[in-house]
Amino acid sequence: MSSFEKALSGHFYAVGVGPGAPDLLTLRAARLIETADLIIAPKSSKSTESLALAAVRPLLKGQELVENVYPMERNQEATRSCWAEAADLVASRCVQRQSVVQITIGDPLIYSTSAYLVEALMDRMLPEKIHLVPGISAMQAAAALFGDPLTIQEDRLILMPATRIEDVELALGQCETLVLYKVGPRLNELVALLDRHDLLDNSRLVCHLEQAGRQVVVNPITRNLPAEVGYMSTVIVRTGHRSW
Numbered sequence: 139m140s141s142f143e144k145a146l147s148g149h150f151y152a153v154g155v156g157p158g159a160p161d162l163l164t165l166r167a168a169r170l171i172e173t174a175d176l177i178i179a180p181k182s183s184k185s186t187e188s189l190a191l192a193a194v195r196p197l198l199k200g201q202e203l204v205e206n207v208y209p210m211e212r213n214q215e216a217t218r219s220c221w222a223e224a225a226d227l228v229a230s231r232c233v234q235r236q237s238v239v240q241i242t243i244g245d246p247l248i249y250s251t252s253a254y255l256v257e258a259l260m261d262r263m264l265p266e267k268i269h270l271v272p273g274i275s276a277m278q279a280a281a282a283l284f285g286d287p288l289t290i291q292e293d294r295l296i297l298m299p300a301t302r303i304e305d306v307e308l309a310l311g312q313c314e315t316l317v318l319y320k321v322g323p324r325l326n327e328l329v330a331l332l333d334r335h336d337l338l339d340n341s342r343l344v345c346h347l348e349q350a351g352r353q354v355v356v357n358p359i360t361r362n363l364p365a366e367v368g369y370m371s372t373v374i375v376r377t378g379h380r381s382w
């Protein structure tokens with residue numbers, strides 16, 4: 139491993155750790171996590187554990203750990219103040235010449251808390267000391283699980299949250315593959331929508347993908363879903379517009 143990049147003192151890294159399995163980390167992510175002085179693990183106010191932390195547990199060997207509990211609600215003020223506090227901590231540790239890694243599920247630039255932290259850090263640190271390390275997103279891992287290409291030829295791919303069902307309905311007409319995140323709270327409405335469009339047979343769902351012992355796969359989606367399907371679910375719909 140010695141030729142891989144170590145976490146540098148005075149630097150910050152937002153590191154994607156993939157969907158949950160420790161062996162779906164990149165080598166760069168693993169090396170940075172192993173060599174960091176401080177690891178910040180985001181944890182939503184509604185969950186009992188940080189999923190990102192579970193994904194890197196085998197790499198924890200005495201690095202200092204801070205769990206940053208963030209509000210799981212649409213409240214810009216609370217969100218920004220939570221990440222401003224985390225940014226103050228990161229900046230002060232970097233001034234003390236420590237290396238700091240924030241771990242995040244999937245990729246740090248896809249619906250990730252890293253975006254808030256990096257934005258807040260831009261006012262506090264030199265940009266050359268802030269690094270983003272890509273991770274395997276849930277979308278990619280889900281596609282691999284189901285074995286269907288996300289795109290070929292001229293296909294259009296839309297990734298969006300299932301938060302507004304009317305937007306999901308519009309998207310069905312605009313792409314060949316639709317990937318939905320954050321489906322938990324809208325599950326019943328989503329199933330009804332897919333049913334109305336006769337797309338249940340073209341739709342697959344995975345919950346807690348690659349998260350030890352918790353993975354639930356529903357393929358194809360049916361009207362009666364298992365009770366344990368919740369927020370940490372991804373749905374892939376083949377919309378039926380493929381022309382070849």
Ligand SMILES: C[S@@+](CC[C@H](N)C(=O)[O-])C[C@H]1O[C@@H](n2cnc3c(N)ncnc32)[C@H](O)[C@@H]1O
Pocket residue numbers: 157158242243244245246247248249250251274275276277318319320321344345346347348349369370371372
């Ligand atoms: C805050 S976003 C994080 C996305 C992540 N940064 C990525 O690159 O995939 C959370 C949503 O990602 C999806 N997700 C992330 N990890 C997942 C997993 N292990 N299994 C299923 N869905 C997952 C779910 O749709 C969840 O609601």
